[in-house]
Amino acid sequence: xxxxQEIRPGQVIMLDGSPWKVQKNEFNRAGxxxxxxKMKLKNILNGMQTETTFKxxxxxxxxxxxxxxxxxxxxxxxxxxxxxxxxxxxxxxxxDLDNVLAYIEDGMEDVCQAVFYNGKVIxxxxxxxxxxxxxxxxxxxxxxxxxxxxxxxxxxxxxELQVSAFCEIGDYIEIDTLTGEYKSRVKR
Amino acid sequence: xxxxxxxxxxxxxxxIDNFGDIGVCWRLARQLIHEHGIQxxxxxxxxxxxxxxxxxxxxxxxxxxxxxxKDWPQPASVNQQIAASEVIIEAFGCExxxxxxxxxxxxxxxxxxxxxxxxxxxxxxxxxHGLPSPQNLSPAIRKFFYFPGFEPQTGGLLREAGLLxxxxxxxxxxxxxxxxxxxSLGISPEQLPLDALMISVFTYENPALSGLLKQLxxxxxxxxxxxxxxxxxxxxxxxQTKPRAGDVLQLGSLTLVVPAFSSQDQYDxxxxxxxxxxxxxxxxxxRAQWAAKPMLWHIYPQDDGVHLxxxxxxxxxxxxxxxxALRQHYEQLALRWNQxxxxxxxxxxxxxxxxDLLEHARKWQQKLAExxxxxxxxxxxxxxxxAGLIR
Numbered sequence: 367x368x369x370x371q372e373i374r375p376g377q378v379i380m381l382d383g384s385p386w387k388v389q390k391n392e393f394n395r396a397g398x399x400x401x402x403x404k405m406k407l408k409n410i411l412n413g414m415q416t417e418t419t420f421k422x423x424x425x426x427x428x429x430x431x432x433x434x435x436x437x438x439x440x441x442x443x444x445x446x447x448x449x450x451x452x453x454x455x456x457x458x459x460x461x462d463l464d465n466v467l468a469y470i471e472d473g474m475e476d477v478c479q480a481v482f483y484n485g486k487v488i489x490x491x492x493x494x495x496x497x498x499x500x501x502x503x504x505x506x507x508x509x510x511x512x513x514x515x516x517x518x519x520x521x522x523x524x525x526e527l528q529v530s531a532f533c534e535i536g537d538y539i540e541i542d543t544l545t546g547e548y549k550s551r552v553k554r
Numbered sequence: 555x556x557x558x559x560x561x562x563x564x565x566x567x568x569x570i571d572n573f574g575d576i577g578v579c580w581r582l583a584r585q586l587i588h589e590h591g592i593q594x595x596x597x598x599x600x601x602x603x604x605x606x607x608x609x610x611x612x613x614x615x616x617x618x619x620x621x622x623x624k625d626w627p628q629p630a631s632v633n634q635q636i637a638a639s640e641v642i643i644e645a646f647g648c649e650x651x652x653x654x655x656x657x658x659x660x661x662x663x664x665x666x667x668x669x670x671x672x673x674x675x676x677x678x679x680x681x682x683h684g685l686p687s688p689q690n691l692s693p694a695i696r697k698f699f700y701f702p703g704f705e706p707q708t709g710g711l712l713r714e715a716g717l718l719x720x721x722x723x724x725x726x727x728x729x730x731x732x733x734x735x736x737x738s739l740g741i742s743p744e745q746l747p748l749d750a751l752m753i754s755v756f757t758y759e760n761p762a763l764s765g766l767l768k769q770l771x772x773x774x775x776x777x778x779x780x781x782x783x784x785x786x787x788x789x790x791x792x793x794q795t796k797p798r799a800g801d802v803l804q805l806g807s808l809t810l811v812v813p814a815f816s817s818q819d820q821y822d823x824x825x826x827x828x829x830x831x832x833x834x835x836x837x838x839x840x841r842a843q844w845a846a847k848p849m850l851w852h853i854y855p856q857d858d859g860v861h862l863x864x865x866x867x868x869x870x871x872x873x874x875x876x877x878x879a880l881r882q883h884y885e886q887l888a889l890r891w892n893q894x895x896x897x898x899x900x901x902x903x904x905x906x907x908x909x910d911l912l913e914h915a916r917k918w919q920q921k922l923a924e925x926x927x928x929x930x931x932x933x934x935x936x937x938x939x940x941a942g943l944i945r
Contacts (some may be wrong), residue, residue, distance in 0.1 A: 382693040394682070395860045396835070397672025398570060400647065402699070404682050419699040421669070421687040423648055427690060 370420035375465030376489035427441035569600035576836035587616035597622035619653035633657035667697035675868040680707035701858035715928040750776035761894040771806035848911035
């Protein structure tokens with residue numbers, strides 16, 4: 367069992383006897399009570415989708431699934447294709463990549479985890495931290511080196527996020543894939 | 555469809571902080587009984603506090619009160635009786651006793667289970683209102699989150715029938731209502747003009763309160779501050795002794811009045827005849843909006859500062875259409891007030907703007923009143939609940 371606080375996109379929970387993959391979750395605080403977790407769920411068996419809300423301390427039955435290391439290969443509309451160490455191709459739809467789609471780009475070398483339920487791939491997990499290059503951002507702000515002032519930056523795949531004001535076009539940055547937040551600028 | 559007019563609902567209320575939680579539950583229960591013909595059984599955990607609350611309320615024989623003891627020493631028959639309700643409401647995320655959950659799981663037709671949440675003006679509320687929350691106890695159990703709110707896509711706000719009419723009447727006769735109040739305090743109109751600025755104060759502890767009261771005392775304008783017994787009195791550092799219920803103190807141009815703990819109806823009346831209301835939490839905050847007088851909200855403080863986001867979200871909604879300069883000053887006042895910071899310069903600016911704030915408060919009340927009230931919305935929701943988990 368896990369609490370609803372610990373459940374993340376890509377994981378699978380059992381609800382009333384059916385396995386549901388968490389596609390997206392959103393945490394909010396309502397007044398003095400504990401936080402709540404709104405989840406977008408997809409039934410693994412029949413593809414039905416629904417939304418639910420849980421108190422973060424609600425206990426949920428969590429299923430440990432088979433995983434395999436894979437890397438991204440190419441996009442063959444409408445499927446994203448990954449390969450494992452035996453060069454076996456694994457196809458997954460855009461819907462099932464909801465939580466990581468923002469970081470998928472051609473040429474990425476991150477070692478990902480393909481997650482399977484009854485032999486079928488249901489999600490791809492990225493490493494907790496990934497490095498991406500800034501394709502475009504406004505010129506750096508002089509004088510600020512604290513990193514507290516932020517601005518918008520666009521990655522090579524078009525995804526936008528907030529980065530420190532001193533980041534420039536061509537810089538490589540670390541991103542936390544769980545929160546989607548910029549962590550730091552890195553040298554390559 | 556449930557025949558709502560023969561329904562029996564069970565409500566669980568944990569009293570966390572003074573009388574806010576029970577205040578909301580009590581109002582909801584009253585409305586369900588009087589306006590929707592529903593029988594209500596209410597389980598309340600803090601029995602002494604409940605007795606204190608009840609000591610000043612009008613009798614409400616329709617609500618069947620039960621003591622919710624922590625170890626839940628209830629026989630199986632009680633759990634079965636609860637499980638036979640049409641609806642169970644757990645107020646503000648209080649957790650139902652395990653034995654009650656087990657009884658729900660054991661019945662073929664369990665009640666709809668509603669988690670009545672706290673009020674927030676944030677955008678995410680509409681997206682979470684009415685969503686199912688499967689509990690893995692039994693596929694027959696359907697639990698939903700129910701959010702009060704300011705938008706039509708939410709559960710609405712508590713507003714009993716006739717409330718706005720009462721406010722209109724009180725405010726049309728404001729002078730005579732005040733005279734009656736002055737007399738009850740032993741103050742004659744010769745001592746204090748009936749058009750003196752009148753402010754009610756019902757806040758959490760707030761370091762900014764002393765500064766504001768000192769400013770009012772030194773300001774020369776006759777002002778009456780009514781501070782009902784409660785936590786606001788802990789913040790009057792500038793007084794040598796903490797005032798007590800029944801005290802009427804003259805401090806320069808400020809008359810400070812401390813009435814004893816009062817009923818919900820008396821508090822509504824007070825909000826209505828004051829010119830400015832300092833309110834807190836949820837219950838008094840909502841009631842002040844129905845009173846349609848300028849107000850300042852002291853939101854329940856949270857460790858991570860998330861309450862300031864909630865405050866801003868509320869102001870984004872309620873200040874829409876207000877003159878930009880006035881809005882900016884009001885927002886600054888609200889933020890400083892909620893951080894316990896000195897507000898005197900902002901009050902100095904806003905005092906002459908109270909007529910404009912009054913006009914805006916009336917418009918806001920009218921806008922809110924266009925939507926159905928929370929109890930009516932809830933009854934409709936129970937009658938036509940959304941599908942639970944789609945399997």
